[in-house]
Structures are given as structure tokens and as C-alpha cells.
Amino acid sequence: MRKILVPASALALALALAACGSGSGSGDGGGSDDTLVVGATAVPAGEVLTYIKDDLAEKAGLRLEIKEFTDYVLPNTALQEGSLDANLYQNQPYLDDFNASKGTDLVPVVKAYLPPMGVYSTKVKDVRELADGATVAVPNDTTNEGRALQLLASQGVITLKADAGPKASPADITANPKKLRIKELEPAQLPRSLADVGAAVINNNYAQDAGLSPTEDAVLLESAKDNPYANLLAVKKGDEDDPRVKKLAKLLLSPEVKKFIEDKYQGSVLPVTTG
Incomplete structure (x- = not known):
């Protein structure tokens, strides 16, 4: 019995030490x-x-x-x-x-x-050329939607409340001279929407996943300054x-x-x- 118990005890100790070290x-x-x-x-x-x-x-x-x-x-x-x-x-x-x-x-x-987030379009080369009543697809999560709307506002195609900030929503649009229709989509779906909308504001990673080049294909790209x-x-x-x-x-x-x-x-x- 003594010969059996000593190795068993040693084995138990070794297992315990291994567990502690794992x-x-x-x-x-x-x-x-x-x-x-x-x-x-x-x-x-x-x-x-x-x-x-x-x-x-x-x-x-x-x-x-x-x-x-x-x-x-x-x-x-x-x-x-x-x-x-x-x-x-x-x-x-x-x-x-x-x-x-x-x-x-x-x-x-x-x-x-x-x-940088960008605006992409198969219809126009400049967001200011969007047709009256055109649909613009944007991300549907709070932060990225606000970011997209601020990007559109930077070119004057819409105007937002002064205090809208990064959580801006379509409800914060105070002027929309082209009567653009804002369509909220899952961010990953935005590249696939390009054939059906006037423009889409697409996060960089999803644009590149879809084979779009932000520097070559975006009609509007965010500036790095104070971003x-x-x-x-x-x-x-x-x-x-x-x-x-x-x-x-x-x-x-x-x-x-x-x-x-x-x-x-x-x-x-x-x-x-x-x-």
C-alpha cells in the first residue's frame, strides 16, 4: 500500500501545481x-x-x-x-x-x-449634384449616423441644429433644400445599397471590404483635421x-x-x- 500511495500523492500534488500555473x-x-x-x-x-x-x-x-x-x-x-x-x-x-x-x-x-468615412455614389461625382428627392443611405447606429449627417452637412446639402453633435439624427435636420430622403441601414449593408440609392455614407472598413477605395471612389471623404x-x-x-x-x-x-x-x-x- 505504501508503494502505491506515495506515487498517487505525488501525482495529485503535480496536478494541483499544474492547475495553479495554467x-x-x-x-x-x-x-x-x-x-x-x-x-x-x-x-x-x-x-x-x-x-x-x-x-x-x-x-x-x-x-x-x-x-x-x-x-x-x-x-x-x-x-x-x-x-x-x-x-x-x-x-x-x-x-x-x-x-x-x-x-x-x-x-x-x-x-x-x-x-475616414466617405460618401459613395454611382450616380454623381459630387454630393451637391444629387438630384432633388434623392435617397441617401446612412448607418443606422447612433454614432455613425450622426457622423454621416455631419459629413453631409459639411457640404451644405443639409443643415443640422447647432447643438446636434455626434448623435445627430434626421430629426435634427433644419434645412434640406434638395428634399433628400435619409434611409437608415445596417452599416454592413451600405455598399450593397449603392445601386438603389443616390448615395451612401459608408464606414471605411465596410467600403474597403466591398472593394471600394476611399481615396479613389468616395465623392466626399472626411478630413483628418481635428477628427x-x-x-x-x-x-x-x-x-x-x-x-x-x-x-x-x-x-x-x-x-x-x-x-x-x-x-x-x-x-x-x-x-x-x-x-
């Missing part, structure tokens, strides 16, 4: 050990993260797993619930609105890049100081990533060089 990573995003699991939309976030994973992460001592999403809600839901450690795809106004409406506590870590819509690396509150997150934040602002963005996107996505 959660060595500081996050609970589903990755193995110290792997940082990051949610992203495919373009440009997924491409930027893939470049970091393939070319920079190992040297920085970072193990990275990328999970791609095709909408704007699930990456935040997954981050809040713990199946992600971080995400990269959203801007500050969207994050603020999501936290307020969903009761989440997600926080920004660093601004990574600016994907509040830079995309953020975000985490659940309390995880800002996770060493893995800090490594990724540093890489996102590195000269190598800046050059990758400039070379690959040729102005369709703009690098952010400061946090």
Missing part, C-alpha cells in the same frame, strides 16, 4: 496562457493586427490571437463578457454611446489610426495596465506600423502618431 496570463479572453486575444473588424484593424502578429509581436515578447467580426456590437459584447482581452475597431463617440446604452465599462487605451473618430484599442476597465495590452499599444504607435499603414492604404487609412 492561468498565468493576466486576462481571461480565452487565449492560452499569456496570449492576448483581440477582436477586430477585417479591414483595416484585422490587417494591421496581422502585420503586428507576423512581423513585430515575437520580438516584442507578445503572443497575439486575432478574432474577426463583421459587425460593431459583438466585439464589445465579447470584450465585456471576457471572451476577448481587447478590441480594435471603434472610435471614442461610439464607445461612449455603447457604454451608456449597454451598461458596459469599456475604456480606451490608445488611438491607433483614422479610417474625433480615430479608432481605439479598447479593454475592459481595470485591464489598461495589462503588460500585454501595453505592448500592443506601443506597437500600434510604432514607426513600423505607421509605415505599414501609409504604404498599404495610400491615404485611405491615416496613422496616428501620438496617443
Whole structure:
């Protein structure tokens, strides 16, 4: 009996020690050990993260797993619930609105890049040439709809209340000389709507997913100057100081990533060089 019990006890101790060591990573995003699991939309976030994973992460001592999403809600839901450690795809106004409406506590870590929103059309080359009564499709989520309406207002095709801000809605339109009809659609559906509308205001990632070039195909593109819509690396509150997150934040602002963005996107996505 003594010969049997001693090995069994040793085995039990070894298993206990292994169990204690299995959660060595500081996050609970589903990755193995110290792997940082990051949610992203495919373009440009997924491409930027893939470049970091393939070319920079190992040297920085970072193990990275990328999970791609095709909408704007699930990456935040997954981050809040713990199946992600971080995400990269959203801007500050969207994050603020999501936290307020969903009761989440997600926080920004660093601004990574600016994907300018654009107006696309197969009918006109200038938004001011839209026909009277034309339909303009816009994103149906609060922040991106407000952003789209502000972009249209910047060219005078509509006028918004002075205090409309980033949450502007069609109800805030005070002047609409062309009697444009605003059609709210899921952001991912906007590129497919182009054949049926006068114009569509499309988020950068969905435009590029559909093979549209913001610099070549957009009839109107946001300016980078004083633009509040830079995309953020975000985490659940309390995880800002996770060493893995800090490594990724540093890489996102590195000269190598800046050059990758400039070379690959040729102005369709703009690098952010400061946090």
C-alpha cells in the first residue's frame, strides 16, 4: 500500500501545481496562457493586427490571437463578457454611446489610426449634384449616423441644429433644400445599397471590404483635421495596465506600423502618431 500511495500523492500534488500555473496570463479572453486575444473588424484593424502578429509581436515578447467580426456590437459584447482581452475597431463617440446604452465599462487605451468615412455614389461625382428627392443611405447606429449627417452637412446639402453633435439624427435636420430622403441601414449593408440609392455614407472598413477605395471612389471623404473618430484599442476597465495590452499599444504607435499603414492604404487609412 505504501508503494502505491506515495506515487498517487505525488501525482495529485503535480496536478494541483499544474492547475495553479495554467492561468498565468493576466486576462481571461480565452487565449492560452499569456496570449492576448483581440477582436477586430477585417479591414483595416484585422490587417494591421496581422502585420503586428507576423512581423513585430515575437520580438516584442507578445503572443497575439486575432478574432474577426463583421459587425460593431459583438466585439464589445465579447470584450465585456471576457471572451476577448481587447478590441480594435471603434472610435471614442461610439464607445461612449455603447457604454451608456449597454451598461458596459469599456475604456480606451490608445488611438491607433483614422479610417475616414466617405460618401459613395454611382450616380454623381459630387454630393451637391444629387438630384432633388434623392435617397441617401446612412448607418443606422447612433454614432455613425450622426457622423454621416455631419459629413453631409459639411457640404451644405443639409443643415443640422447647432447643438446636434455626434448623435445627430434626421430629426435634427433644419434645412434640406434638395428634399433628400435619409434611409437608415445596417452599416454592413451600405455598399450593397449603392445601386438603389443616390448615395451612401459608408464606414471605411465596410467600403474597403466591398472593394471600394476611399481615396479613389468616395465623392466626399472626411478630413483628418481635428477628427474625433480615430479608432481605439479598447479593454475592459481595470485591464489598461495589462503588460500585454501595453505592448500592443506601443506597437500600434510604432514607426513600423505607421509605415505599414501609409504604404498599404495610400491615404485611405491615416496613422496616428501620438496617443
